[in-house]
Every structure is written in structure tokens, then in C-alpha cells.
Amino acid sequence: MTSPATSPRRLARRPEWAGRNYTLLTAAAIVTSLGTHGAMIAAAFAVLQSGGDGGDVGLVVAARTLPLVLFLLIGGAIADRLPRHRVMVAANALNCVSQAVFAVLVLAGDPRLWQMMLLSALCGTGQAFFNPAAEGMLMSSVSGEQVSRAFALFRMAMHGAAIGGAALGGALIAAVGPGWVLALDAAAFAVAGALRAFLDVGHIREREPGGGLLSDLREGWKEFSSRPWLWGIVAQFSVVVAVVGAAESVYGPLVARDELGGAGPWGVALAAFGVGTIGGALLMMRWKPRRMLLAGTLCVFPLAAPSAALAVPLPAAGLAAVMLVSGLAIEVFGVAWMTALHQEIPEDKLSRVSAYDWFGSVAMLPLATALAGPAEGLFGRRESLWGCAALVIVVTAAVLLVPDVRNLTRRTKQVAAAPTAVSADAAVSADAESAVGRLG
Structure with a gap:
């Protein structure tokens, strides 16, 4: 008798390599890409609407980039030490709060440059911890001969959401202003964090106690x-x-x-x-x-x-x-x-x-x-x-x-001897925005 998990109808709906974790990770990535790419445009317009110039926009961008660079290595070490999905959810929570406060300041009508820089820095800090955890989580969630297809579909979904997010963000900024776009980004981080909280890490073997962060x-x-x-x-x-x-x-x-x-x-x-x-x-x-x-x-x-x-x-x-x-x-x-x-x-x-x-x-x-x-x-x-x-x-x-x-x-x-990800329903591969998604 065919079990529900392996019925032809179920297999037709979802490929064998697109397991539960992969589906949750992809859905969450789409949500955050939609919000983030609109919010990046909104942040620039928020600076300009508050009386800033191009140099001030550059300062806000730099404030987000600097902690991303400074904390990446620490974020990677922590993500290999703690359950990765918890690191991802915590980073999403930080991004949600920082973007929500940013939105309130903009909607209130008088954001200061230092405030926008500080909130952008908090967002960059969240990304520094999130990115290595997300990449490791995705790569440990797929296995088999179809990993390239899984990566390609994941990246295609992210790129499509990025294009849609930028277009939607631009339209919403013109219609309702940058503050509401930042608020939507905060909501997107909340939804994505909730999805990632349901990730199953049972297939990842428990880490041996190590000698510390260094x-x-x-x-x-x-x-x-x-x-x-x-x-x-x-x-x-x-x-x-x-x-x-x-x-x-x-x-x-x-x-x-x-x-x-x-x-x-x-x-x-x-x-x-x-x-x-x-x-x-x-x-x-x-x-x-x-x-x-x-x-x-x-x-x-x-x-x-x-x-x-x-x-x-x-x-x-x-x-x-x-x-x-x-x-x-x-x-x-x-x-x-x-x-x-x-x-x-x-x-x-x-x-x-x-x-x-x-x-x-x-x-x-x-x-x-x-x-x-x-x-x-x-x-x-x-x-x-x-x-x-x-x-x-x-x-x-x-x-x-x-x-x-x-x-x-x-x-x-x-x-057998290859140092690859553990298998099970286990195993998704991917990066979250890759070395080159960084270009896009």
C-alpha cells in the first residue's frame, strides 16, 4: 500500500529534493527579498526627504555595510556552534525591530541622520549573523544528484522577488511614502522569522563542545x-x-x-x-x-x-x-x-x-x-x-x-568519505545570496 508521503500525487506536487526545510527556506527568502529590496530604496528617499543629500545617503549605506563586514566571521562561528535556525530567527527579530523603529521615525516626520545611521547599522549587524547561518542551513537541507537544481530554483526565486520588491517598493514610495515601505519590510522580517522557526534541525548532528569562539x-x-x-x-x-x-x-x-x-x-x-x-x-x-x-x-x-x-x-x-x-x-x-x-x-x-x-x-x-x-x-x-x-x-x-x-x-x-552534508529528508544545499548575489 502506498503511504501518503510517497503517493504519486504528492510527488507530482513537490520534487523529491524539495523537502520541508527547503520549502520553508525558499518561502522565507522570497518574503524577505520582497521587503528588503523595496526598503533599500525607501531608506535613501527617507534620507533625502529629511533634508539630506547624496553624501548623507552614502553615510547611511556605509553604516549598514560596516557592521556586516565587522561581524561576519563571528556570525559564522556562532552559526556553526548554535542551532542555525535560532540564529536566523534572532537576526530576523533584530532586523524587524530596527526597521520598525526606522519606519516610525520616518512616519513621525523628523528622523535625524544619526538615528538612521544607527538603525541601518543594527540591520547590517543582523545580516552579518544571518547570512552565514542561512547559507549553512540551506546547504544542509538538500542532498543527492539534484542539488544544483535546488540551488538554481532557490536563487531564481530570490532574484525574482528582488526585482518585484524593487518595483513594488518604488511604486509604494511614490504612492504612500518611504515610511510605510519600511514598515512593510519590518513585517516581512517578522513573517520570515516565523517561517524559519519551524525549520527541522533534527538531521544535523549535535556539535561537539569546542574550545571557544577563537x-x-x-x-x-x-x-x-x-x-x-x-x-x-x-x-x-x-x-x-x-x-x-x-x-x-x-x-x-x-x-x-x-x-x-x-x-x-x-x-x-x-x-x-x-x-x-x-x-x-x-x-x-x-x-x-x-x-x-x-x-x-x-x-x-x-x-x-x-x-x-x-x-x-x-x-x-x-x-x-x-x-x-x-x-x-x-x-x-x-x-x-x-x-x-x-x-x-x-x-x-x-x-x-x-x-x-x-x-x-x-x-x-x-x-x-x-x-x-x-x-x-x-x-x-x-x-x-x-x-x-x-x-x-x-x-x-x-x-x-x-x-x-x-x-x-x-x-x-x-x-562515503566525502565531507558533505548529512543526508535525510535532510539535506538542502544553497547559499542565501551568494558571493555573487552580492553583485545583484
Whole structure:
């Protein structure tokens, strides 16, 4: 007799690899992506409506980024020591409270710059603890030969929600003001935290008592630094994320204003990038490259194209086409990267390795965005953009010299000695916004 859990009707509704944890994590990620991407726009408009200028907006953004960088490694160690879902729920609670207070201040009509910076810093602190825990939780929730498909679907859902959240947030800001959008973000964190509270961690074996936080950090560093493919690609992305971030956040709006007729074409180009990431996720639901890191790294080269297109500059349609292709290509890398981490990193160290990955990838971004203006004054905007494109090509070519990047091979079956995630209904893989979701 067929049990309800394995009935054909149930299997038709949900794939075998999309277990309970995976479904909860994906649903929660969609909710928070919808809220967060609208709230980022709302925060900028809240600063401007309170009488601030572009420099003040930059201070609020920096206030969120700085604690993210400072606390990532600690967040990774704690997420491998405590039940990850509890860390995620606590971080969501902090984000919910900080965004709710931010919303009240904006709706009251007189937020001060220091208050907005403090609340943004609390939100960044929550993300620093949440990101490594979420990445480890997702990777420990899927197993088997379909992990790449699970990662691709998860990322596609997040990217789609991000696009929808930004569009909805912009419309709501125009209709009801930024304060209500911030309030909706607080509500989204509350809903997502409630969903994550129902995650089942019974399949994750209990951690052995360790020697303390510093010992955990040392173990994570040993795991990270012992794998040339891992630290090589993170070093590559410390440069790639920095220069692409500077080109998109600083030079892109300036080129749009001076050469393309305003903000509209730049908004279309960014939307095209988002559409490209969804296309890349769809591709990776079917394509399973055997040498996954080689395929993924080759797809980083197109990230030089947007900077080159801005340097020319291409007309709006050409720029949008370039952004579409680069979005598709970087999603191929993102899924390949998550698959490699899931296959090669021991489950009990996933969050610490993830924290080193995040830290290495975002650490240079604040510096790059701060230096973008002086570089334009010293070398010129066009020359600076060509420099961004060249750096992407150089560091990507350099990481291909690492043998493991070229040769690491996908395993189609779990190997008994392989340090991968535990199985059971057990086992989802993924990152939560990946080294490259960081670009999107």
C-alpha cells in the first residue's frame, strides 16, 4: 500500500529534493527579498526627504555595510556552534525591530541622520549573523544528484522577488511614502522569522563542545585556507565585487545622466541584469557541467562587459543587452559555486567557511566605492571604467591558473568519505545570496 508521503500525487506536487526545510527556506527568502529590496530604496528617499543629500545617503549605506563586514566571521562561528535556525530567527527579530523603529521615525516626520545611521547599522549587524547561518542551513537541507537544481530554483526565486520588491517598493514610495515601505519590510522580517522557526534541525548532528569562539574561527580559517580553489576564488571576487560595485553604484548613474538621457535607461539596464540572473538560474536547472568551477569561472569574464559598455558608452539598448548577458553568466557561476561548497565542505563548518567567503567578497567594496570619485578625478571616468573591466579580466584569468579551479569535478554519487552534508529528508544545499548575489 502506498503511504501518503510517497503517493504519486504528492510527488507530482513537490520534487523529491524539495523537502520541508527547503520549502520553508525558499518561502522565507522570497518574503524577505520582497521587503528588503523595496526598503533599500525607501531608506535613501527617507534620507533625502529629511533634508539630506547624496553624501548623507552614502553615510547611511556605509553604516549598514560596516557592521556586516565587522561581524561576519563571528556570525559564522556562532552559526556553526548554535542551532542555525535560532540564529536566523534572532537576526530576523533584530532586523524587524530596527526597521520598525526606522519606519516610525520616518512616519513621525523628523528622523535625524544619526538615528538612521544607527538603525541601518543594527540591520547590517543582523545580516552579518544571518547570512552565514542561512547559507549553512540551506546547504544542509538538500542532498543527492539534484542539488544544483535546488540551488538554481532557490536563487531564481530570490532574484525574482528582488526585482518585484524593487518595483513594488518604488511604486509604494511614490504612492504612500518611504515610511510605510519600511514598515512593510519590518513585517516581512517578522513573517520570515516565523517561517524559519519551524525549520527541522533534527538531521544535523549535535556539535561537539569546542574550545571557544577563537578556536572555532581558527578551525574555519584552516578549512578555508587549506583549499586553493576556495581562497583563490574568494580573492578573485574581492576584486570583482569591488570594481563591479563601484562601476554600477557610482559610474553607472553618472553615465546615464550625462550620456543616456537620465535615470530611466540605467533602471532598464539593472532590470535586464535581474532578468538575466533568472535566465541563468533556469539554465542551471538543466545544465550540470562536470567541471563546475571551470564552467563557472569562465562565466565571470562577461562581468567586464558592463564597465566596458559604460566606458564606450553603448546606447541604452546595447547596455541593457550587455547587462542581460552578464546577469545570465554570473548566475551560472553562482550555482556552480554553491554546488562546489556543498560537495566539498564538511557540514559542521559550512557557516564558518561561508563567513570567510562573504567577508573576502565584500571587504573591499566600501573602499572601492569611496575611491571611485577620486579615481574619476585623477584618471577620468572613461579610463576608470576601462580599468574596472581590465581588473575583472586579469583576476579571473589568474584564478584559472589554480589547478583545482580547472579540475574540480562534480561527483554524481555521494562518496562515503566525502565531507558533505548529512543526508535525510535532510539535506538542502544553497547559499542565501551568494558571493555573487552580492553583485545583484
